[in-house]
Amino acid sequence: MFELDWGQLLWIFTTACVVNNFTLSYFLGLCPFLGVSGRIDTALRMGMATIFVMTVTSICAWFLNTYVLPHAPYLRLISFIVVIASTVQFVEMTIKKLSPALFKALGIFLPLITTNCAILGLALFQTNKAYGFIEGIIFALGAGAGFTLALVLMAGIREENELATIPDVLRGAAMSFLIAGILSMAFMGFAGLFSKTA
Amino acid sequence: MPSQKDSYEELVKGLWRENPVFIQLLGLCPALAVTNSAINALAMGAATTFVLVGSSLLVSSLRNLIPKQVRITTFIIVIATFVTVADFTLQALAPVVHKELGAFIALIVVNCLILGRQEAFASRNSTRVAVADAAGMAAGFAFALFLLGCIREILGSGSLFGVSLFGPNFEPWVIMILPPGGFLTLGLLLGLFAWVKERRLRASQAVGGAPAERRAA
Amino acid sequence: MMVTLGIAGLCSGLAIVGIYLVTQPMIERNRAEALEAAIYRVLEGAKTRVALVLREGKLARFESPDGSLPKEEAVYAGYDEAGALVGFAVPAEGPGFQDTIKLLYGYNAERKRVVGMEVLESRETPGLGDKIIKDMNFVGNFRDLAVEPAIAAVKGGRSGENEVDAISGATISSVAVCNIINASNSRWLDRLADAEGVAAAGNGSSPDAAVSDGTGSGGID
Numbered sequence: 001m002f003e004l005d006w007g008q009l010l011w012i013f014t015t016a017c018v019v020n021n022f023t024l025s026y027f028l029g030l031c032p033f034l035g036v037s038g039r040i041d042t043a044l045r046m047g048m049a050t051i052f053v054m055t056v057t058s059i060c061a062w063f064l065n066t067y068v069l070p071h072a073p074y075l076r077l078i079s080f081i082v083v084i085a086s087t088v089q090f091v092e093m094t095i096k097k098l099s100p101a102l103f104k105a106l107g108i109f110l111p112l113i114t115t116n117c118a119i120l121g122l123a124l125f126q127t128n129k130a131y132g133f134i135e136g137i138i139f140a141l142g143a144g145a146g147f148t149l150a151l152v153l154m155a156g157i158r159e160e161n162e163l164a165t166i167p168d169v170l171r172g173a174a175m176s177f178l179i180a181g182i183l184s185m186a187f188m189g190f191a192g193l194f195s196k197t198a
Numbered sequence: 199m200p201s202q203k204d205s206y207e208e209l210v211k212g213l214w215r216e217n218p219v220f221i222q223l224l225g226l227c228p229a230l231a232v233t234n235s236a237i238n239a240l241a242m243g244a245a246t247t248f249v250l251v252g253s254s255l256l257v258s259s260l261r262n263l264i265p266k267q268v269r270i271t272t273f274i275i276v277i278a279t280f281v282t283v284a285d286f287t288l289q290a291l292a293p294v295v296h297k298e299l300g301a302f303i304a305l306i307v308v309n310c311l312i313l314g315r316q317e318a319f320a321s322r323n324s325t326r327v328a329v330a331d332a333a334g335m336a337a338g339f340a341f342a343l344f345l346l347g348c349i350r351e352i353l354g355s356g357s358l359f360g361v362s363l364f365g366p367n368f369e370p371w372v373i374m375i376l377p378p379g380g381f382l383t384l385g386l387l388l389g390l391f392a393w394v395k396e397r398r399l400r401a402s403q404a405v406g407g408a409p410a411e412r413r414a415a
Numbered sequence: 416m417m418v419t420l421g422i423a424g425l426c427s428g429l430a431i432v433g434i435y436l437v438t439q440p441m442i443e444r445n446r447a448e449a450l451e452a453a454i455y456r457v458l459e460g461a462k463t464r465v466a467l468v469l470r471e472g473k474l475a476r477f478e479s480p481d482g483s484l485p486k487e488e489a490v491y492a493g494y495d496e497a498g499a500l501v502g503f504a505v506p507a508e509g510p511g512f513q514d515t516i517k518l519l520y521g522y523n524a525e526r527k528r529v530v531g532m533e534v535l536e537s538r539e540t541p542g543l544g545d546k547i548i549k550d551m552n553f554v555g556n557f558r559d560l561a562v563e564p565a566i567a568a569v570k571g572g573r574s575g576e577n578e579v580d581a582i583s584g585a586t587i588s589s590v591a592v593c594n595i596i597n598a599s600n601s602r603w604l605d606r607l608a609d610a611e612g613v614a615a616a617g618n619g620s621s622p623d624a625a626v627s628d629g630t631g632s633g634g635i636d
Contacts, residue, residue: 011510015514019513020513020514024377025377026231026377027226027227027228027230027231027377027380028227028305029227030226030227030230031224031226031227031310034223034226073435074282074286074431074432074434074435075428075431077278077281077282077285077304077307078275078278078279078282078427078431081274081278081307081308085271085274114308115308115310115313116308117227117305117308117309120304120305120307120308121301121305124301124304124305125301128301129515167389168392168396169389169390169392169393169396170385170389170392171392173223173385173388174385174386174388174389174392175385176385177381177382177384177385177388178381178382178385178386178389180381180385181378181379181380181381181382181385182378184377184378184381185373185378188376188377188378191512191513191540192512192513192587263419264419265416265419267416268416268419268420271420272419272420272423275420275423275424275427276423276427278427279426279427279430279431282431282434283430283431283434286434286435286438286439286442287434287438289438289442289445290437290438290441290442290445291441293442293445293446293449354541355541370542372540372541372542375541376540376541
């Protein structure tokens with residue numbers, strides 16, 4: 001379990017973060033992406049919470065995949081969703097106890113993470129790619145970092161745009177999608193980051 | 199009969215006025231991810247319809263038996279069961295489509311639309327009305343997906359349902375079937391709908407406002 | 416409260432197990448058919464196949480009464496109508512331009528050549544990288560390809576027997592395919608050189624003879 005192939009791990013992290021960004025390439029986590037990206041600091045906090053939940057979910061998913069699900073593969077979806085809901089609940093309770101200030105700052109965002117398709121998507125992708133324990137954690141960190149990156153970029157742009165003149169018909173969600181489209185195009189430039197031409 | 203009329207109202211509202219994708223902005227993840235072709239969009243619409251209508255039917259039938267504290271968990275169990283059934287059935291009967299849709303069938307479980315309808319509607323209304331609501335919402339969702347899918351497939355692959363429309367010399371606008379195309383299409387569609395709405399509003403204001411300029415409806 | 420959850424969980428469990436039992440045979444059959452079709456496409460002339468799996472580091476024949484495919488990693492020996500070995504179909508995967516590429520390639524151990532290649536799964540750029548699936552000229556490169564010293568993708572046309580003409584505009588995807596096959600070769604080729612005997616154990620009767628599943632008969636040394 002501990003012979004680490006650093007090249008492979010770097011590839012996993014970077015691919016999950018920028019090349020196949022969970023939000024801009026796989027369309028996961030769009031509800032918080034639209035709802036929370038109004039301000040940079042809230043975006044950052046949401047991103048941090050998501051990274052944490054993703055990492056815990058990845059570990060639990062690995063345990064389930066290795067020890068429980070080979071005997072009952074049909075229970076995969078239900079067990080994943082139960083794990084995610086419980087993890088969020090648990091994280092909420094822990095943060096409340098350890099740091100009430102942080103809990104108040106995160107507010108409503110914490111329970112919302114449960115319906116974030118990015119978390120379940122992470123668990124499913126990790127299963128499909130048959131990642132090991134360490135690989136799964138790196139994958140979760142990369143995916144969470146990518147989600148946070150997309151969120152913060154979006155927040156920065158939207159903050160700037162508040163004073164810009166936008167046609168009335170495009171105000172609101174329409175503009176956000178157009179911005180997201182351009183961001184997504186920009187991120188396409190990361191493809192082929194690790195490839196050699198010879 | 200009042201409940202007849204109610205059912206019809208509930209059915210129709212999901213199609214346009216409260217369209218889950220265009221108005222409520224729910225279920226966006228699958229709406230953009232699998233609409234790179236019309237067939238995939240329809241398949242996802244069908245799977246979501248199955249899960250939504252089935253869940254609403256079950257939840258509204260059993261609504262008086264589910265205690266308040268565990269209702270969300272129960273809803274999730276019901277939805278996850280239907281999704282698993284849909285997933286396996288699709289894999290057995292249409293493996294090619296299943297492969298195209300990939301993990302997004304399983305992701306129907308976290309589609310905020312479905313859980314939202316259970317919480318807001320199915321758990322508080324009679325079965326008939328709840329099913330009508332679910333059917334309407336699902337139809338609206340499928341319609342939105344189909345519209346997105348058609349636009350993206352026609353522009354991005356030059357085909358519809360796999361049938362080439364413009365012949366071999368058409369240079370497809372490939373970005374449309376890639377992720378940015380999804381975002382851009384939806385953004386522009388939302389802008390278009392807002393524009394149409396504004397024009398209608400202005401037209402009706404002009405008709406109602408100045409009697410001298412009143413035209414025949 | 417708990418009772419409700421318990422009942423819900425129970426009913427849910429029953430429904431899921433039920434649908435699983437009903438659909439699993441169909442799913443398995445679909446999977447086997449798809450892979451078999453690919454095997455017969457990369458091994459031209461093959462009509463029947465035998466699966467070989469790794470048991471304790473050695474290749475062993477995989478038997479199953481209903482012709483289903485092994486769940487673990489396997490290579491497939493293909494035989495033509497006369498029962499002669501056409502070659503081995505080897506599944507391989509590796510990083511491409513956008514994401515992982517999964518492919519199947521045919522290998523003739525006697526002549527030491529790749530005899531066919533088919534991409535099973537890829538997320539390469541449509542219109543560019545996905546030509547590794549659609550461009551028949553590119554795929555045709557793999558019909559007779561020497562594997563020594565290693566397969567290389569070159570631009571501007573093949574000059575050596577181990578060279579593949581890369582797709583213009585999709586160099587990286589083309590190179591990725593070659594790298595995947597090279598990596599897979601360094602894993603399997605030595606084993607495949609002696610594998611004909613393993614696969615042929617019991618040949619003469621139908622390759623999918625009804626010997627019990629799981630026992631590797633005739634492992635090689």
